[in-house]
Amino acid sequence: MIDRTILDQALSHVRGKWPHARPRLGMILGSGWSEVIGSFNVKDAISYEDIPGLGKTGVVGHAGRLVLAESAGLELLVFQGRRHFYEGVGWTPIALPIFLLKSLGAKTLLVTNAAGGVRKDLVPGTLMIISDHINFLGANPLVGAHDSFWGPRFPDQSEVYNASLRKLIVQAGQNAGETLAEGVYLADSGPTYESPAEIRAFAALGADAVGMSTVPEALLANAAGLRVAGLSCITNSAAGISENPLSHEEVTETTRLAMERMKKVLLNFVEEVARERR
Ligand code: HPA
Numbered sequence: 311m312i313d314r315t316i317l318d319q320a321l322s323h324v325r326g327k328w329p330h331a332r333p334r335l336g337m338i339l340g341s342g343w344s345e346v347i348g349s350f351n352v353k354d355a356i357s358y359e360d361i362p363g364l365g366k367t368g369v370v371g372h373a374g375r376l377v378l379a380e381s382a383g384l385e386l387l388v389f390q391g392r393r394h395f396y397e398g399v400g401w402t403p404i405a406l407p408i409f410l411l412k413s414l415g416a417k418t419l420l421v422t423n424a425a426g427g428v429r430k431d432l433v434p435g436t437l438m439i440i441s442d443h444i445n446f447l448g449a450n451p452l453v454g455a456h457d458s459f460w461g462p463r464f465p466d467q468s469e470v471y472n473a474s475l476r477k478l479i480v481q482a483g484q485n486a487g488e489t490l491a492e493g494v495y496l497a498d499s500g501p502t503y504e505s506p507a508e509i510r511a512f513a514a515l516g517a518d519a520v521g522m523s524t525v526p527e528a529l530l531a532n533a534a535g536l537r538v539a540g541l542s543c544i545t546n547s548a549a550g551i552s553e554n555p556l557s558h559e560e561v562t563e564t565t566r567l568a569m570e571r572m573k574k575v576l577l578n579f580v581e582e583v584a585r586e587r588r
Contacts, residue, residue: 311454313402316363317409323361324376324410328354331378333387335583336411336536337576339373340423340523341558342543342565344390349577350379358391363402365393376410381577382584387411394523396501401451401526408530409459418475418583419531420539420576424561425519426504426548428512429493432519434547434564437490437575439479440471440540443525444496444517451526452533461533470532475539478586482578488571493518495542497525506550520548541575543568 324331339346358364358374366374373390380386387410393403411419425438432438456463476492483490496512498504500522504512512520519542531538545564546556554560565572 311401312405312451312457313363314457316402317406319362320364320406321410321413324356324414327356328378331385331387331414333378333385333411333414333416334418335384335580336387336389336407336416336419338389338392338407338419338421338527340392340421342424342545342562343422343572344373345569346573346576347377347379347388347390349573350381350386350388350580353378353380363406365399365403381580384580384584386580387414387416392523392527395447395449395499395526396522404526405451405530408527408534408536411531412534412536416536418537418539420541420579421524421527422541422543423521423524424545424565425495425521425542426546426556427544427551428496428509428520428548429518430551432491432493432544434544435568436544437483437488437568437571438519438542438544439476439490439492440495440524440542441476441492442471442494443528444494444515445525445529446496446498446512447525448499451530459534460530461535465529465533467529470528470538471540472537475537478582479539479541479575479579482575482582485578486571486574488575490575495524495540496520497522503556504549509548509550519544543572
């Protein structure tokens with residue numbers, strides 16, 4: 311259940327600190343993505359610990375700061391680090407970024423993550439536009455009493471990842487000299503990585519990449535009326551595809567190596583969104 315009282319407290323806190331903030335575009339930066347903030351002009355930041363309901367991320371590679379930034383004339387609200395279902399602290403911290411963004415007037419959200427490559431061509435270092443997802447969390451953040459802030463009782467899932475934004479990311483990739491892959495992201499609950507048999511099963515289900523996040527935020531934002539785009543950095547071949555055991559160190563090391571490319575793509579993506587609005 312999402313606790314609306316805590317979300318309202320978080321909003322008051324952020325509005326109190328940044329009374330003039332009117333972000334157009336939001337970003338949630340997942341594992342290893344935090345450093346892309348270096349591409350933007352940072353205006354100010356609040357530690358997650360100071361925001362009611364958000365708290366410490368506790369995951370290495372997740373900075374835990376809310377950043378107000380600017381790029382290409384657009385005001386950005388960037389969540390440097392995310393909270394996960396496997397942390398077992400409920401949906402409120404996961405829903406909080408979406409609640410703040412919508413309440414502050416943002417229209418567009420980019421969610422990023424690190425993911426394992428299920429499809430064989432998705433080798434480590436590949437950047438993959440999320441075309442659709444499979445919710446294999448075994449849970450849904452919208453279970454509970456209906457709150458119309460999050461859209462209708464039964465939100466449509468036909469196009470969670472907005473088609474025009476997907477085109478803008480393709481263009482952003484080209485401008486950055488990158489060919490981006492595209493695929494279906496499956497989220498399981500974690501915190502265990504998958505077994506090889508699970509990966510074979512997920513491939514048969516139609517998954518191209520696998521991870522432990524993103525789906526809750528994307529479905530909430532889409533239901534709440536934001537346009538959503540998703541981008542994964544494939545940090546490892548999924549279990550059983552590579553011979554190696556999986557580790558979080560490998561995940562953060564791959565994003566470190568891909569950082570300059572990730573930065574360029576995001577910078578170009580913001581430019582494309584800014585151009586679209588001119
Ligand atoms: N599985 C789940 N989550 C992940 C992976 C993976 O292989 N890589 C990065 N996050």
